[in-house]
Amino acid sequence: MENNSDSRKPDLVFIINEDTIFNPQAHKIFSIKKDFAPQEFNINVPASRCLMLLIENRGKVVTRDEFLKHVWTENGVFVSQNTYYQNISILRRKLRKAGLGDDIIVTIPHRGLTLHPEIDIREQSVNDSAGKAASAPAGLAIPQTEVADAVTKKTEPGGEGPERGQKCQQTEDQKHKGLQPYQMIIMTIIFSTTILLLNDYLIANLEKSSAEKPPERNSCTFGAEKNNLEAAPQQKLHS
The missing domain is CATH 1.10.10.10 (Winged helix-like DNA-binding domain superfamily/Winged helix DNA-binding domain)
Structure with missing residues (x-):
């Protein structure tokens, strides 16, 4: 020995x-x-x-x-x-x-x-x-x-x-472990890209809705303009 x-x-x-x-x-x-x-x-x-x-x-x-x-x-x-x-x-x-x-x-x-x-x-x-x-x-x-x-x-x-298949299974497990970091990177890129596209889509829709909506007029201002128009002929007659 x-x-x-x-x-x-x-x-x-x-x-x-x-x-x-x-x-x-x-x-x-x-x-x-x-x-x-x-x-x-x-x-x-x-x-x-x-x-x-x-x-x-x-x-x-x-x-x-x-x-x-x-x-x-x-x-x-x-x-x-x-x-x-x-x-x-x-x-x-x-x-x-x-x-x-x-x-x-x-x-x-x-x-x-x-x-x-x-x-x-x-x-x-x-x-x-x-x-x-x-x-x-x-x-x-x-x-x-x-x-x-x-x-x-x-x-x-x-x-x-x-x-008998233990060594083959072990080799497959090592391959999967080697792929995990790359899979995580790809998933992160896809997720980030999706979030950015969704954000741009929401902003574009909000801007479009704002452009198509008619502007609201102040009720008090509109009433004052109407009174001025009605009073104008009377002032002309008095003059």
């Missing part, structure tokens, strides 16, 4: 499937999928160590006791088996949010956990843009057919783990 946590370079990160970065020192997972804004996910220290142990032992099954030893006991912490299961569950959740899905971690019944054999992982220094492929151990401790059988059971109805 390999455990290179003490000798690991502090600037080493792991690129998973070319669209996810795992930084074991910062205990973070970064999703860098094309056409989507980068996302950052924090994971707790034990879950981060569990993922690192799986990466360091690609092609092998890591048992529950090995997790307890390398993740907790060697760091001076003694925990129950329930804590181990909780942290594996947390790790699966974070990987699913990052777009990798639960099937990156395969359960081998009655033995332990291993990484999916088709997962591409390469290690890279932060200061080294070229990077290098993360090599699996020379001798595989488990047959690849056994891993394939575990993956098949994991995706069958009623089997262990999520359904």
Whole structure:
């Protein structure tokens, strides 16, 4: 069982499937999928160590006791088996949010956990843009057919783990999330334009109504003018 946590370079990160970065020192997972804004996910220290142990032992099954030893006991912490299961569950959740899905971690019944054999992982220094492929151990401790059988059971109805369509659904959800800001901007523009047009329409109607309405004459003024007209002939006769 390999455990290179003490000798690991502090600037080493792991690129998973070319669209996810795992930084074991910062205990973070970064999703860098094309056409989507980068996302950052924090994971707790034990879950981060569990993922690192799986990466360091690609092609092998890591048992529950090995997790307890390398993740907790060697760091001076003694925990129950329930804590181990909780942290594996947390790790699966974070990987699913990052777009990798639960099937990156395969359960081998009655033995332990291993990484999916088709997962591409390469290690890279932060200061080294070229990077290098993360090599699996020379001798595989488990047959690849056994891993394939575990993956098949994991995706069958009623089997262990999520359904097969979960990753597709997650991708669709990310697309919808990416469209939401643009939809809000478009809706705001349409709403503002509608308000302005309605306002102009109301003002135009009010001005038109005011122009067509005959002016009202003051009743007192109209009466005074009438009296003046009637008095004018009488004044002319007296003169």
